[in-house]
Amino acid sequence: MDILIIDDEESIRTATRLAVESEGHYVETAENSKTAMMRVREENWDLIFLDVRLGEEDGLELLAKILKKRPDQLVVIFTAYSSVEIAIKATQEGAFDYLEKPFTPDRVRGILLKARKALADGNEIRTLRNTVTELKTQVESSGPPTRFSSEDPMMQGALDTLFRAAKTPASILLLGESGTGKSVIAKTIHENSDIAQKPFVTVSCPSLSKQLLESELFGHVRGAFTGAVKDQWGKVHAADGGTLFLDEIGELPMEIQPKLLRLLQEREYERVGENKTRAANVRIIAATNRNLKASIEKGEFREDLYYRINVISVELPPLRARTGDLLAFADDYLTHFSKQIGRNIKGFSPAAREFVSSYPWPGNLRELRNAIERATILARDEYIEPQDLPNRAAGAIGTPGAEENKIVPGADLTIQELEEEHIRRVLERIKSQQQAAKILGIDKATLYRKRKRYDIA
Numbered sequence: 001m002d003i004l005i006i007d008d009e010e011s012i013r014t015a016t017r018l019a020v021e022s023e024g025h026y027v028e029t030a031e032n033s034k035t036a037m038m039r040v041r042e043e044n045w046d047l048i049f050l051d052v053r054l055g056e057e058d059g060l061e062l063l064a065k066i067l068k069k070r071p072d073q074l075v076v077i078f079t080a081y082s083s084v085e086i087a088i089k090a091t092q093e094g095a096f097d098y099l100e101k102p103f104t105p106d107r108v109r110g111i112l113l114k115a116r117k118a119l120a121d122g123n124e125i126r127t128l129r130n131t132v133t134e135l136k137t138q139v140e141s142s143g144p145p146t147r148f149s150s151e152d153p154m155m156q157g158a159l160d161t162l163f164r165a166a167k168t169p170a171s172i173l174l175l176g177e178s179g180t181g182k183s184v185i186a187k188t189i190h191e192n193s194d195i196a197q198k199p200f201v202t203v204s205c206p207s208l209s210k211q212l213l214e215s216e217l218f219g220h221v222r223g224a225f226t227g228a229v230k231d232q233w234g235k236v237h238a239a240d241g242g243t244l245f246l247d248e249i250g251e252l253p254m255e256i257q258p259k260l261l262r263l264l265q266e267r268e269y270e271r272v273g274e275n276k277t278r279a280a281n282v283r284i285i286a287a288t289n290r291n292l293k294a295s296i297e298k299g300e301f302r303e304d305l306y307y308r309i310n311v312i313s314v315e316l317p318p319l320r321a322r323t324g325d326l327l328a329f330a331d332d333y334l335t336h337f338s339k340q341i342g343r344n345i346k347g348f349s350p351a352a353r354e355f356v357s358s359y360p361w362p363g364n365l366r367e368l369r370n371a372i373e374r375a376t377i378l379a380r381d382e383y384i385e386p387q388d389l390p391n392r393a394a395g396a397i398g399t400p401g402a403e404e405n406k407i408v409p410g411a412d413l414t415i416q417e418l419e420e421e422h423i424r425r426v427l428e429r430i431k432s433q434q435q436a437a438k439i440l441g442i443d444k445a446t447l448y449r450k451r452k453r454y455d456i457a
């Protein structure tokens, strides 16, 4: 584990360092809260030991700051013998455990074991969360029928290229705004390929930490990192002979990019913590809503990797540019959802049709689909009316009933509605996901999950 010891007394720093290092962990120390916070901001620490009294400074105040920055951080508080109240207060305020001074190496060992277990459990929970996201995506895609015809020349060209490329082993890069159907197309390309009988495996690049993502892709061996309690194969192995779909590849951390490049160039990879080189036999389809050329310029994406995945690249136009297709999608969704919930909705009123055609649908097909599903449930009559469509859409074209102004703290809103609207507005203003996540006080992976949950483009 990587461990930070924060104490103003040199003797305690040294004693703890020796006890921890003798167990094979990496240790750094800090003697005041300023240095400590700097290291907390810069690095991920598996465990932090923190003295409750840091000279003139209050260790509990520092605890609060650390947990604000990193809510899942494990912090063990050093307390003086018999100050039980402080130990209780610290654990109530989020400390993982406490250690009474003077302590024995055995007690430190006990805490290290407990921390290792907690980290392993945390990793498992994160992996499970990711699996749930995947399953949700699968359930979502088993919804309404998919339509692969278009009135729009750009979309026709894109579909033509994709269906021709499907039969070849070439890597494909799908570009387009969120919700334009990149994941659905990736699956369809696989189903129309010669390897359709083999697995189709998705990796969501932003939804995991760098370390978990690397292990998710390539697998790991026992002991490769904290929480790697047994050998595990990755998704490259799971997709053997089939297609590996890298969703949101623009979010792939720089450190993993050379490994993906090697996978594409040499068809080789290694599991994390192992030297044995393994052969990879997968076809890669990647998708992103980012401008990868701009990412290259900013030094966030490798140019050589870009050229490797860009063999066949296809841009899916946003829904607002496919006006000729809008109503066809809306009708498909309506037919599907009214059948699903057993309602006999005959169609859209002329005003609702006008509405659907003129709203820009920034969340693209995903937003349209959700709006129609909701309208099918809410419709009072046999025809969908504008007021059955979401308020956001209504507000956008100035229809009475717009409720934009009701989105204020203290109004009749659920916390979720408030959160959704806040995230939406920050993202409308701030284009960089990194910066938006910073403003919102969450990490990029959490922002990604929330965007998916609320269908925010």
Ligand SMILES: Nc1ncnc2c1ncn2[C@@H]1O[C@H](COP(=O)(O)OP(=O)(O)OP(=O)(O)O)[C@@H](O)[C@H]1O
Binding pocket: 140, 141, 143, 144, 145, 146, 147, 148, 176, 177, 178, 179, 180, 181, 182, 183, 184, 185, 247, 287, 288, 289, 365, 366, 369
């Ligand atoms: N060809 C299609 N026909 C009908 N509906 C579609 C089609 N493609 C996508 N959709 C609908 O839009 C939803 C979003 O599609 P998808 O997840 O593929 O978008 P995406 O571009 O991958 O989004 P993101 O960038 O956010 O991952 C799907 O769940 C589906 O309901």
